[in-house]
Amino acid sequence: MTSSMIFERDVQIPVRDGEPLRANVYRPVTGGPHPVLMTYGPYGKDRHWADRDQQHARDLGGGPFVNWETPDPETWVPKGYAVVRVDGRGTGASPGFLAPFARTASELYFDAIEWAAEQPWSTGKVGLLGISFYAMSQWTVASLRPPHLAAMIPWEAAADLYRDFMRTGGVLNNRFLAWWWPSTILNVQHGWDGSLTPEQRGANTIASLNDEAAVRPLLDDFYTQWGADLAGIEVPFLSVGNWGNIGLHLRGNIEAFLAAGSSDKWLRIITGDHIHPFYEPDNVALQQRFLDHYLKGADNGWENEPRVMLAIRDAEQVTWRGEESWPLERTRWTDMYLELGKRELTRDAGQTDEQISYVTQEDSITLGTAPFDTEVEVTGPVVLKLWVSSTTADTDVYVRLGRVDADGHEVLAAGPAGNRVSLAQGYLRASHRGLDPDRSLPYRPFRTHDQAQPLTPGELVELDIEIWPTSIVFPAGSAMILEIGGKELPHSHFVRDDETDRPSEVFNSVVTLYSGPSTPSRLVLPVIPAVVSNAQVHGVGQGEA
DSSP states (O other): OOSSEEEEEEEEEOOTTSSOEEEEEEEESSSOOEEEEEEEESSOTTOBHHHHOHHHHHHTTOOTTOBTTSOOHHHHGGGTOEEEEEEOTTBTTOOSOBOTTSHHHHHHHHHHHHHHHTSTTEEEEEEEEEETHHHHHHHHHHTTOOTTEEEEEEESOOOOIIIIIIOGGGOOOHHHHHHHIIIIIGGGBTTTTTTSOHHHHHHTBOSOHHHHHHTOOSOOHHHHTTOOOGGGOOSOEEEEEETTOTTTTHHHHHHHHHHOOOSSEEEEEEOSOSSHHHHSHHHHHHHHHHHHHHHSOOOSSGGGSOSEEEEEEOSSEEEEEEESSSSOTTOEEEEEEEETTTTEEESSOOSSOEEEEEETTTOEEEEEOOOOSSOEEEEEEEEEEEEEEESSSOOEEEEEEEEEOTTSOEEBEEOTTSOEEOSEEEEEEGGGOOBOTTTOBTTBOOBOOSSOOOOOTTOOEEEEEEEEEEEEEEOTTOEEEEEEESSOOTTOSSOOOOTTTSOHHHHSOEEEEEESSSSOOEEEEEEEOOOOOOOEEEEOOTTBO
16 A cells, blocks of 8 residues: 555456456545556556656656556546556466457456456446557457446557558558567566566467568458457547557547447547657546546536547647547548649649659659648548559559648658658558448548459559548648658658568569549548637647647
8 A cells, every 4th residue: 555545466357268367456545436447458567667668757757657558546546546457368467378469358358347347446337548559459348348348548549450550551560560569568478577488488479470460461360350349339438549640540540430339439639649648637637527427427518528629730730629520521522633744733634644653662753732822721531542553463552641831841740759750641552452342432442451463564553542541731832742652651650661571573663653534543632621610729849740
């Protein structure tokens, strides 16, 4: 016990596979019972944040219980919550086989929720709150409908392991996976403290996640077994995405919001890095309002919040604006055609068929609009409909959108690590161009990724390339740019360049782009007309969006 809370370490949670999980429980000294905030995951409940990132730990106040991407008990226990931090099977203090993306992981999470609801210090209402993996796992367990799960806040949460996380557009997210698995999972695998030999630990885990994904280019059970039945989610939730996380979580926050069956659901899209916003006082207050409403029955007006709250980005400020739908109801879907000869984006498809080629590992093609006469806002999903041919049987197409100010300088966005990234990106492996007709929309193609369709060298094909949703305000005098290439483009956070996934004999090629009346390559943009709304303006640094 501390002066402010009761702290119990390695509390055993009985679960269906027979071996108890271990959890840390932090709860108020007085009063009760209390609603529960739970996390379940593979990062080690006892690993102090400073062991992973000393600067982050200092930024967060350096308390004794700060732990990677989980709620800080010193923040939430005084607010009248019991915080339960569970080590997933095979990690930290919970022995067993490490497979964080197996369906069994979600089933054990279900059991942990129900155990917490039955404790004498619990009101029986359990909420979920956490970042990244601790958010992704919320979609999967919620789809199993634990009876005592009352609310959740998946904060930056991919929902589709294949499309959002491991193989966006069919291209392996190798740099991230090769870092993430050994640096954040294996180093806290059960037995990492020397209680198990390296051989024993190796027998208790799947192979390298990057290696597994590398040999599975098509969608199969490896990616889907953990996946959530989003339509089955009924619990109230607040899905929080980040415009800058354009290679991992953003798509999942939006797609899950749209697909989930919950009647009480909200979407909020923020800016900033991957960590700090979650712990900022204003956002903690937001989290508390939502959780108090559903876990404590507080009559605090949460139900009147706009269903969609967006940080609208321009260079000098972020404007918060409430909406009631996604995409925005007043969206004007606008075609911007590629005019390859002049390397321009125009409203007119042109009168002449044109083409231009690039060497995939050497060049890229950049096109731009003329400076805008008036302010233009682009907020929503984007698609590039692109006619191409290749000298080989496949090609990866990397695309990005940007904004150039009146002085010719590109404006970049805040990225996941405090770095600068493009305003929007998209990827597609041409052989994965097959579409699901039932799930595709004119402004958001949905790939099946269940079979490869090799290209015939020199043959024209049309690719519908999903560019992840964005919000960009183009002031008068600024311009839009579109860059297209065959390798990772500048200002990317997640780099996809695995030589096994992209063998040189196939992916080192010459690709030709086509435009004009016969091959009308074009961007489909969500242009938003100006409207008076309940906007709130917050300043940011010059040149930041």
